[in-house]
Amino acid sequence: MDPRDDELSTRLSGLVDVDVVQAELPEGRALNPTTVEYDEEHLQRLRLIRSLIQLGGLSVARTREVLEAVDRPLDAFETLGVVHHALPVPSANTADTNAKDGEDDDGPEGAADEAVPGGAAARVEALIENMGRQISDASPHRPALAESLAALSRLGTDYTADDLIPYARLATSTADLDFAVFDGIEDRIALAERAVVLIVLFERVVRLLRRLAQEDANHRRHHRRACGRGEHPAE
DSSP: OOHHHHHHHHHHHHHOOHHHHHSOOOOOEEEETTEEEOOHHHHHHHHHHHIIIIITOOOHHHHHHHHHHHHSOOOHHHHHHHHHHHSOOOOTTOSOTTOOBTTTBOSGGGGGOSOOOHHHHHHHHHHHHHHTOOOOTTOTHHHHHHHHHHHHHHTTOOOOHHHHHHHHHHHHHHHHHHHHHHTTOOOHHHHHHHHHIIIIIIHHHHHHHHHHHHHHHHHHHTTOOOOOTTOOOOO
C-alpha cells in the first residue's frame, strides 16, 4: 500500500465525526466489502464540512444546502456569496459569530430579527449610498448592522452615517486584503473552505489586532509606558 494512502487515511479519520457522516459526503471507491478508498477530493470536502459545522456553527441541514450550492457550476463570485450569506451574522443579538446555527439564532435572517427603528436602518442605507457600496438588497448584513446601531442608540450612543464612514473605509481596506488571499484559488471547494476560515477564524484575529491597537493608543495618548511581564501599572 502506498504510504501516501496511509497518511490520507489517518488525516480522514481525524476529521470524520457524527456531523460529518450525516452531511452529504460522497462515498469512497469500494475496493472490497470491507475496504473503501478515499482520495484528496474526499479530504478536501471533509475539511469544508468540518469548517462549516465546527467553525461556522452551521447545522447539518444548512451545511448540506451550502454543499449543494457549491457543487453547482458557480464562479468565484457566486461561491463566495453562498458562503458569506450562509454563515451566522454577528449582531447585537448574538454574543459570538460562532453561535450554533438553529440554537442561538435563526440563521442569517434571524441575526437581526427584532424590530429595528427606522432611523438605524436609514443610517445604514445612507452609509451604503455615501460609500458607493454594492450591497445586495437581500444581504443579511444590512439589518444586522442596523440592529447593532439601534442597540447603541438605546445606550445613548448614536453614530451617524458620517461618523461611520472612516470605519467603513478601514473595513474596505481590510476586505481588499481578504480577497487578495483568494487570488489563484480556482477549485470551488478549496475556495469555500478558505472563505469559512477567513470569515470565522481570521475575523477574531482582526478583532484582537484592533484591541492591541487600542491598548497601544491608550498608552501613547496618556504618555504611559507599557508594563513588562511581571510588572504592575504604576499607582
